[in-house]
Amino acid sequence: MKILFMGTPDFARTNLSALYESGEEIVGVVTTPDKAKGRGMVLTPSDVKKYALEKGLCVYQPQTLKDEAFLPTLRELDPELIVVVAYGKILPEYVLNYPKYGCVNCHASILPKYRGAAPIQRAIIDGECETGVSIMRMDAGLDTGDVILVEKIAIEKDDNLETVHDKLAEASCKGLLNAVELFKQGKATYTRQSDNFTYAEKITKQDCFVDFQVSAEKAHNKIRGLSPIPLAYTMQNGKILKIVKAHISERSADNAKVGEVVFLDSAIHVKCAKGVIALDIVVPEGKGKMNARDYINGRKITTGEILG
Numbered sequence: 001m002k003i004l005f006m007g008t009p010d011f012a013r014t015n016l017s018a019l020y021e022s023g024e025e026i027v028g029v030v031t032t033p034d035k036a037k038g039r040g041m042v043l044t045p046s047d048v049k050k051y052a053l054e055k056g057l058c059v060y061q062p063q064t065l066k067d068e069a070f071l072p073t074l075r076e077l078d079p080e081l082i083v084v085v086a087y088g089k090i091l092p093e094y095v096l097n098y099p100k101y102g103c104v105n106c107h108a109s110i111l112p113k114y115r116g117a118a119p120i121q122r123a124i125i126d127g128e129c130e131t132g133v134s135i136m137r138m139d140a141g142l143d144t145g146d147v148i149l150v151e152k153i154a155i156e157k158d159d160n161l162e163t164v165h166d167k168l169a170e171a172s173c174k175g176l177l178n179a180v181e182l183f184k185q186g187k188a189t190y191t192r193q194s195d196n197f198t199y200a201e202k203i204t205k206q207d208c209f210v211d212f213q214v215s216a217e218k219a220h221n222k223i224r225g226l227s228p229i230p231l232a233y234t235m236q237n238g239k240i241l242k243i244v245k246a247h248i249s250e251r252s253a254d255n256a257k258v259g260e261v262v263f264l265d266s267a268i269h270v271k272c273a274k275g276v277i278a279l280d281i282v283v284p285e286g287k288g289k290m291n292a293r294d295y296i297n298g299r300k301i302t303t304g305e306i307l308g
Helices: 010-021 047-054 071-077 119-125 161-185 216-225 292-297
Strands: 002-007 025-030 035-037 042-044 081-085 103-107 130-137 147-154 232-236 239-249 261-264 268-271 276-284
Touching: 002 010, 002 071, 010 025, 010 047, 010 081, 010 161, 025 047, 025 071, 081 161, 103 161, 119 130, 119 161, 119 216, 130 161, 147 161, 216 232, 216 239, 216 276, 268 292, 276 292
Parallel strands: 002 025, 002 081, 081 103
Antiparallel strands: 035 042, 103 130, 130 147, 232 239, 239 276, 261 268, 268 276
């Protein structure tokens, strides 16, 4: 089967690697244009582009897909199937309708839950115990297409964005290869999504603020759902204190104020509306990542302070 792959970040690179290593015929790889990064604003290729060039695959980086700009390339490559994984651009109908088997997308949620830009983060922040990857046939809507199959994974209580991302990438590869095999055998079936959907909006800076006016469990979910990037944060004496890792403390502080630092040991224990959250690894404003113990030993925080 002639496959055109479209994707950009590391999650997509993992899926491209699975297709390539399985021996599928990849007629081309489409990714977003190189972006200027770092202090020197050096043009940097996507993870997908780096991998594709290493394997000698043809790479295409169209500035736009609008107005049938990519149609001549499509006709030249003539794919039977287009696989889309975190490409970053909306596909116009002429692309969606071109291949014999259509365009399939690997979306990192159990659809119709968490359609949209940040399904992994939102699932963890919401305290979900399970998520997965949906392999779906794309249509003109946003993650609204018919589902071909779903690969589920558990979200453990100490999982963060990085660990769930990696588990989902592995599940995505498995699901994608199974879906391709179903296409080859003519056994692919399509299940319409229900109308009872949720939307995973893009993470904003405001989303990253830890409000201790919630339970310790909810604060913990937010911290792990945003780690290692972009990181949750609180405020200490007017400065940002980012939080890399935390856990729910066994200490009680019924008489303390919400946001109050109630105890210091190897972690910074902070009173929440319900329970206490212990901050294990932090990033002070203008500094690098450090263990809470080192931050405490540097006398940068004391009991009785109010965070938030």
